Each structure stands twice: as C-alpha cells, then as structure tokens.
Amino acid sequence: DQQVKQNSPSLSVQEGRISILNCDYTNSMFDYFLWYKKYPAEGPTFLISISSIKDKNEDGRFTVFLNKSAKHLSLHIVPSQPGDSAVYFCADNFNKFYFGSGTKLNVKP
Amino acid sequence: NAGVTQTPKFQVLKTGQSMTLQCAQDMNHNSMYWYRQDPGMGLRLIYYSASEGTTDKGEVPNGYNVSRLNKREFSLRLESAAPSQTSVYFCASTEMRETGFNSPLHFGNGTRLTVT
Numbered sequence: 752d753q754q755v756k757q758n759s760p761s762l763s764v765q766e767g768r769i770s771i772l773n774c775d776y777t778n779s780m781f782d783y784f785l786w787y788k789k790y791p792a793e794g795p796t797f798l799i800s801i802s803s804i805k806d807k808n809e810d811g812r813f814t815v816f817l818n819k820s821a822k823h824l825s826l827h828i829v830p831s832q833p834g835d836s837a838v839y840f841c842a843d844n845f846n847k848f849y850f851g852s853g854t855k856l857n858v859k860p
Numbered sequence: 861n862a863g864v865t866q867t868p869k870f871q872v873l874k875t876g877q878s879m880t881l882q883c884a885q886d887m888n889h890n891s892m893y894w895y896r897q898d899p900g901m902g903l904r905l906i907y908y909s910a911s912e913g914t915t916d917k918g919e920v921p922n923g924y925n926v927s928r929l930n931k932r933e934f935s936l937r938l939e940s941a942a943p944s945q946t947s948v949y950f951c952a953s954t955e956m957r958e959t960g961f962n963s964p965l966h967f968g969n970g971t972r973l974t975v976t
Contacts, residue, residue, distance in 0.1 A: 792970075793969055794970055796967070800964065844964075848962070850903040
C-alpha cells in the first residue's frame, strides 16, 4: 500500500510570499497524487492533482511538482494570501486514498 | 447541490454505548469512504465501499462496522464506544474509474464525536 508522509506539521508565511508544502511517498508503482485543503469545521476540499506523466501541474496560484526519483511532491502557493490559511493534506489517488498527516499553513497579513 | 451529507453533526456518548453515523451522497458515485481525523494523525481510512454491496477494511477498522445500504448511503456503526474513538469522522465519495485512478474525493462536513 501507498504511504504518504508530511513531515512538517506547520508552516508560517508572510502574505505575498511563496508557501511550499512537502510530501514524500513510498510506493512508486502508482504515481498519482492529490492535494486537499481543509478549513476548521469543514470537510477537506480538492485543490490540485498530478500524475506520473507530468512533473508539474499548475492551477492559478497553485502549482504541484512531482519528483519521481526522490519520491517527493510539493505544493507551491504564489502569492500566499491570508485566506490560504488552512490544513493541507497530500493523498495518493489509487483505490483506498491514503492521506498524509497534514501541514497547517498560517499566512500572516 | 447537497453533495455528501453527514448526520449528526455532533454527538456525545458514554463508554459502551452504541450509535450509527449516517452518510448520504447525491452525486451517483459508486465508491464511498469513512475516515477519522485526529490531531497530528491526519485522515485515517476506517472502511470503504468500492461499489454497492461491497465493503473493505482500511487502516483502522477495529471497533467499527459499516453498511452500504444502497448506492447513496454508507453508514458507520460503533457497537460499544470507547474514549479512543473520540474523533471527527468524515464520509467521502467518488467515482472509481476502471483504471483504478479515481476522481477526487468529495467530503461531507464531518461528525464530531466525543466518548466519555
């Protein structure tokens, strides 16, 4: 089974700067990943995904990078806004959907 | 569009009591999931149902049972609640594709359960 790990429980960034959230995975057979954002008292919502046929996927201010050799993916938010303050989860996208432990992003005005 | 609806939103149980968490989706998805979220632990999969009539264990199934009542509904039951089951429970659904890669999960807003 896939394991995805987020080793940074929190990140604080100034408004307007770049936020970089990281995720590592163990099973390289299925390289297809998603990022979710979660606000307090709400369910997670889908943000952006990436598959192994790409090494980058961009959607507005959000870009996800996939480094298959390092088994690592990262989410870049540029520029960061206070409304981006939330918990971000990476997850694999095959069958069972395993999630990382999350990174709490705080964007300071 | 309601999406994924979970009931109740909050519940307090005493140790040993039983209850069922309800989940319904109106997106005609074939797959449904139950997760629990605990501080520092992320979202852990309890059970999932790839299609109507099938259920499978996830990472943390002990102490829980599930029923896929029909395509829309997937319930989670705690037969004898324990304080370790204090958590926020999320139901989710998606359309599982033949390739095995699914469309993104759609989540409900969760049930906050406290067991004293």
